[in-house]
Amino acid sequence: MTADDLGRVAGAGRVSLLDRARDLIDRLQASPRFREWATAFPLTRPLARRRARQLFDLCAGFVYSQVLLACVRVRLFDVLAEGPRTVDALAPRLSLTPEAADRLLRAAAALRLVAPRGDGRWGLGALGAPLVGDAGIAAMVEHHAVLYADLADPLALLRDPAAPTRLSGYWPYAESGHPADLPADAVDAYTRLMAASQPMVAAEAIAAYPFARHRHAVDVGGGDGSFLAAVAAAAPSLRLTVFDLPPVAARARARFAAAGLSGRADTVGGDFHRDPLPTGADLMTLVRVLHDHDDGPVLALLRAARRALPDDGTLLIVEPMSGVPGAEAMGDAYFGFYLLAMRRGRPRTPEALAELIRRAGFAQVRPLATRTPMLAGLLVARGRSDTGMPNV
Numbered sequence: 366m367t368a369d370d371l372g373r374v375a376g377a378g379r380v381s382l383l384d385r386a387r388d389l390i391d392r393l394q395a396s397p398r399f400r401e402w403a404t405a406f407p408l409t410r411p412l413a414r415r416r417a418r419q420l421f422d423l424c425a426g427f428v429y430s431q432v433l434l435a436c437v438r439v440r441l442f443d444v445l446a447e448g449p450r451t452v453d454a455l456a457p458r459l460s461l462t463p464e465a466a467d468r469l470l471r472a473a474a475a476l477r478l479v480a481p482r483g484d485g486r487w488g489l490g491a492l493g494a495p496l497v498g499d500a501g502i503a504a505m506v507e508h509h510a511v512l513y514a515d516l517a518d519p520l521a522l523l524r525d526p527a528a529p530t531r532l533s534g535y536w537p538y539a540e541s542g543h544p545a546d547l548p549a550d551a552v553d554a555y556t557r558l559m560a561a562s563q564p565m566v567a568a569e570a571i572a573a574y575p576f577a578r579h580r581h582a583v584d585v586g587g588g589d590g591s592f593l594a595a596v597a598a599a600a601p602s603l604r605l606t607v608f609d610l611p612p613v614a615a616r617a618r619a620r621f622a623a624a625g626l627s628g629r630a631d632t633v634g635g636d637f638h639r640d641p642l643p644t645g646a647d648l649m650t651l652v653r654v655l656h657d658h659d660d661g662p663v664l665a666l667l668r669a670a671r672r673a674l675p676d677d678g679t680l681l682i683v684e685p686m687s688g689v690p691g692a693e694a695m696g697d698a699y700f701g702f703y704l705l706a707m708r709r710g711r712p713r714t715p716e717a718l719a720e721l722i723r724r725a726g727f728a729q730v731r732p733l734a735t736r737t738p739m740l741a742g743l744l745v746a747r748g749r750s751d752t753g754m755p756n757v
């Protein structure tokens with residue numbers, strides 16, 4: 366039973382005053398007569414309009430995402446970064462007819478991705494400007510095409526956890542009984558996606574945690590080394606080790622060499638479900654790794670981390686978490702269904718993760734605030750507890 370389940374059971378049977386008030390508000394909002402009144406009454410009208418817009422956005426969100434995909438595929442933001450252009454000038458750059466370009470630009474403007482300028486020209490919008498040159502977001506949007514296909518029948522996904530999905534093929538280690546045997550081309554697409562999106566995550570972790578206080582960091586499931594390469598700049602004396610599947614570790618080796626880090630960085634290829642983790646480091650990091658896996662393998666991995674670290678070693682968990690105020694949709698809706706389609710793992714609350722970490726034998730676990738919790742939350746664990754079962 367998870368920490369979340371325990372909380373639910375403890376609260377079962379009691380209906381708080383707050384819950385009664387929520388039930389009443391629900392009943393009111395479910396009533397067409399009340400909604401009619403709220404829309405007509407001047408003081409409640411702004412709220413009624415906002416609710417109606419939010420609801421419409423929920424219904425239409427899949428269309429908005431596809432407008433964004435079209436913009437990314439024709440590299441609209443990079444083209445507009447050269448300066449505002451008319452539809453006629455843009456159309457050939459986007460390989461679209463002027464009519465189709467006009468339709469795309471109007472849709473993108475409604476979503477604040479682009480904005481009209483004077484003289485019939487179009488420029489970047491408030492949400493399009495930050496996407497200029499951002500390979501991470503472009504790669505993220507592009508790979509959503511696979512998820513989009515899987516989500517066409519969300520109930521089928523929920524009802525048949527064994528049905529094959531396209532996304533589980535994109536992340537082949539999720540389904541493989543022997544992930545260490547995966548060939549290089551099977552890990553290529555996801556490793557490039559992770560590398561492209563890593564800078565935003567690494568920036569969050571580096572702003573929140575003083576890596577320079579450590580001697581040696583092992584990044585387990587460290588991908589092509591992008592995370593440790595970013596950390597290396599903030600902690601110039603830190604020794605770096607990436608542990609990942611053999612073909613991914615090979616990419617990390619090449620990346621460290623290209624970045625001139627080979628003198629203080631090494632890589633170990635292996636399967637963290639079967640092989641011991643590298644020892645000798647005083648810091649172990651798990652970045653966007655645990656949420657990909659079910660509770661049993663996560664607990665086993667955390668115990669392996671406890672075994673590999675010295676008693677006073679530190680474990681750092683960096684990943685998007687569920688139930689985080691302000692990032693609820695990202696945690697439970699986006700990652701909840703993303704991982705459902707991936708066929709492994711679940712987004713966890715910081716409390717649920719902390720409970721697993723304690724069960725793995727760490728004495729203290731505490732959250733550290735990040736600047737953008739939607740991108741990543743952070744937990745720091747230290748010490749060895751007597752009650753844990755690190756050798757099981």
Ligand SMILES: C[S@@+](CC[C@H](N)C(=O)[O-])C[C@H]1O[C@@H](n2cnc3c(N)ncnc32)[C@H](O)[C@@H]1O
Pocket residue numbers: 538544552559560563566585586587588589592608609610613635636637638651652653654657
């Ligand atoms: C979601 S990616 C995260 C990569 C990187 N930490 C990042 O945030 O960019 C998960 C990583 O775990 C690695 N991984 C998955 N299963 C593994 C296993 N059984 N043994 C070793 N590495 C594994 C994958 O190859 C991948 O690099």
